[in-house]
Amino acid sequence: xxxxxxxxxxxxxxxxxxxxxxxxxxxxxxxxxxxxxxxxxxxxxxxxxxxxxxxxxxxxxxxxxxxxxxxxxxxxxxxxxxxxxxxxxxxxxxxxxxxxxxxxxxxxxxxxxxxxxxxxxxxxxxxxxxxxxxxxx
Numbered sequence: 001x002x003x004x005x006x007x008x009x010x011x012x013x014x015x016x017x018x019x020x021x022x023x024x025x026x027x028x029x030x031x032x033x034x035x036x037x038x039x040x041x042x043x044x045x046x047x048x049x050x051x052x053x054x055x056x057x058x059x060x061x062x063x064x065x066x067x068x069x070x071x072x073x074x075x076x077x078x079x080x081x082x083x084x085x086x087x088x089x090x091x092x093x094x095x096x097x098x099x100x101x102x103x104x105x106x107x108x109x110x111x112x113x114x115x116x117x118x119x120x121x122x123x124x125x126x127x128x129x130x131x132x133x134x135x136x137x
Contacts, residue, residue: 003101010097010105011112018109028075028113032067033120036060064118071117072110080106 001009018024036059043055051058083089092102 003098006097006101007104007108010101011108014105014109015112018113024075028067028071029117029120032063032070032117035066036063039063064122067117068114071113075113076106076110 018028039059040056040063043059046055047053048055048058080089093099
């Protein structure tokens with residue numbers, strides 16, 4: 001198998017593992033949206049002091065940033081040590097999979113999660129700004 005084929009295989013495997021884990025899906029995809037709905041609803045008409053913006057306008061990009069960072073950096077940094085402690089990385093080293101393909105597949109999977117989360121966040125931001133009667137961009 002070529003390097004690109006191995007990378008794509010690892011990417012597909014990591015995607016399957018992610019979407020089959022309900023806790024990972026909840027904390028990566030749904031929890032930031034729940035925070036967004038709660039904060040934007042509670043503080044939608046309040047003024048942010050010193051910025052002259054409404055609460056919904058302020059919280060949408062903040063929660064979107066939280067979601068994107070959580071979907072990429074935090075998940076990668078917490079999952080690798082957990083897999084090492086569980087002995088899963090030793091099992092991967094026992095296969096013919098090159099370590100570079102393993103890491104590249106993991107990074108590609110996290111970037112795909114970031115892309116999906118950013119798209120969902122931008123769609124929600126657009127709907128929030130339209131409801132507020134303002135143009136988003």
